[in-house]
Amino acid sequence: MGFEELEPIFGELNVERAGEGSVPSRRFLYHVHAADPSHLRIIVTDFHSNAWEAVRSIVQLEDMRDNIGIGGSWLEFIDYVLASIKSQDAKLILEGGLDTVSGAANAKLVAQKSKGMPVISISLTELVGSAASAAITNLSLELFKAFKSIHDLYREEKELSNQLTKALAAEKERNENIQSQLEQYSKGKKLQKISSSDKADASALLNNGLENSPEKQTPRDTALTKVANRVVPVYRRARVRGVTLQDTEDIEDE
Known part of the structure; x- marks a missing residue:
């Protein structure tokens, strides 16, 4: 249980004057990171003359956690705290002093993570002098490192x-x-x-033509054709038609 693997978190806070609502002012950024394995550090600054810290x-x-009444595991609680800080409704509430942000x-x-959920409230200590300058410098360097990391990842x-x-x-x-x-x-x-089919069709037509040609007719067919086409001489046809058939006995009697 610690913050060894905590990734730095950056964001912007809405600024309000206690009891007066939103205050037109400079923009405030925050930086949440592990100061060491057992301490969480929060820096809030406008990069000018205002810087606050919470460790x-x-x-x-x-x-x-006990005061708020959040159950579950330690990791679930830390996740809820960080998610609440990263939410769009996270606020920097200013109290007392002058009517401006400075002072x-x-x-x-x-x-809070969302409406109706437990509210996280963390008091901040003002940083002055070299401490404020160091905090602002550290935040600027961490922002540059985060940007460079994202840029390198983008290039890859x-x-x-x-x-x-x-x-x-x-x-x-x-x-x-x-x-x-x-x-x-x-x-x-x-x-x-298609070419093979055409060749097959042509071959079939050629074979059929050869089979039906006169050269391919059988001798019997040729003989029948010759007999059918033979013309009987006239004298033989007349003689045949003039023959009278008689009985053999009639001939002998004569």
Whole structure:
């Protein structure tokens, strides 16, 4: 149980004067980070003359947890505290002092994860002199480190995206070439099939023609054709028609 793996958190707070509502003023940013494995540190500043700080140990946070009445595990409680601070309704409440932001006597960070949920209230201590300058410097450096980290990550992601885009383009071109080759092969096979079919039809027609040609007729068919086409001489046809058939006995009697 500690803050060894806590990632720094940055954000902006809504500023209010206690009892007066919102106050037109400079913008205030906050920085939440681990001061050490057992302490949570919160810095709030306008990067000018105002800076506040809150440092809470694990024991102090446990006491705050009991006072608020939040159950669950320790990690769930810390997650709720950080989620409340990061919410859009997180506020910097200024108390006492002058009517402007500069010179406020007290300040506190008030936040809740959502309406109806427990309210987190953390009192802040004003930083002055070198302590304020150091806090502002540290926040600025941490902001730059966070920005650089995000920027480097963005560049890596962009480079990876470009590589993937090139790989996809090459793969698309390869697929198009393969598709083109397949289409050409399919057309070639279709033409070959059509050519083979035409050759088969031509061969069948040729065979049928040869079978039906006179040269292919059998001798018997040729003989029948010759007999059917033979013309009987006239004298023989007349004689045959003039023959009278008589009985053999009549001939003998004569």
